[in-house]
Amino acid sequence: MRADARDKPVRAVVFDMDGLLLDSERLAVESLGRSGAELGYALPESFCHSLIGMPADTCRELAVAAFGPDFPLDEFFRTHETTIARLVDAGRLAVKPGVAELLDELDRRRVPRAIATSSNRARTQHHLRAVGLLGRFDAIVTRQDVRQGKPHPEPYLTATAALGAEPEFTLACEDSPNGLRAAHAAGLRCLLIPDLVPATAETRELAHRVYPDLRHVIDYLAVANDAVPHPPVLW
The missing domain is CATH 3.40.50.1000 (HAD superfamily/HAD-like)
Structure with missing residues (x-):
């Protein structure tokens, strides 16, 4: 204090x-991992946790820093939005x-x-x-x-x-x-x-x-x- x-x-x-x-943060970590796997990337849980509390533009910068300029940013974050929405609609939130x-x-x-x-x-x-x-x-x-x-x-x-x-x-x-x-x-x-x-x-x-x-x-x-x-x- x-x-x-x-x-x-x-x-x-x-x-x-x-x-x-x-x-929702646990759902977000799960969704990020699923979305990365769907695109052929194994996202460490530590990386997913590093996005907690970050605005979207900072998340994009962190993803490029971690996985390089060829990382499919737009597709990854679109997949993440779809995946987390499905988890919420399934009653997981x-x-x-x-x-x-x-x-x-x-x-x-x-x-x-x-x-x-x-x-x-x-x-x-x-x-x-x-x-x-x-x-x-x-x-x-x-x-x-x-x-x-x-x-x-x-x-x-x-x-x-x-x-x-x-x-x-x-x-x-x-x-x-x-x-x-x-x-x-x-x-x-x-x-x-x-x-x-x-x-x-x-x-x-x-x-x-x-x-x-x-x-x-x-x-x-x-x-x-x-x-x-x-x-x-x-x-």
């Missing part, structure tokens, strides 16, 4: 999507623990909320619709809505502007280092809920709190907005 962190009131919340609201309860609490408190994701608009809407969450956010900012993706702060600045919120009083919930860097650079208070990428010394320093799941954010709202003491967190 940052030494200067303070529990100011939370007047808006901005969420990452993949790996934070949705248990799950909502992460605490999502429904936290959204209900934000409803009760009348706190506006947005999504800031590195995914494209079509995938974002498809995934949220599949799990019944599409209508539960006041704004959704995708990679196509900004010029620069995470770790640049633009996605978070765009989301807070869409909510009419001040970054100082806006909470960011993230699972990946790049997303955390983006939210921190935008001036938001950041809660880190790690998924496939564990917390590091850097991300612990940038994060206001590190929690095992989103259920703890409900308690945090009570701390920030109701001035109750912090509950003990074994993490």
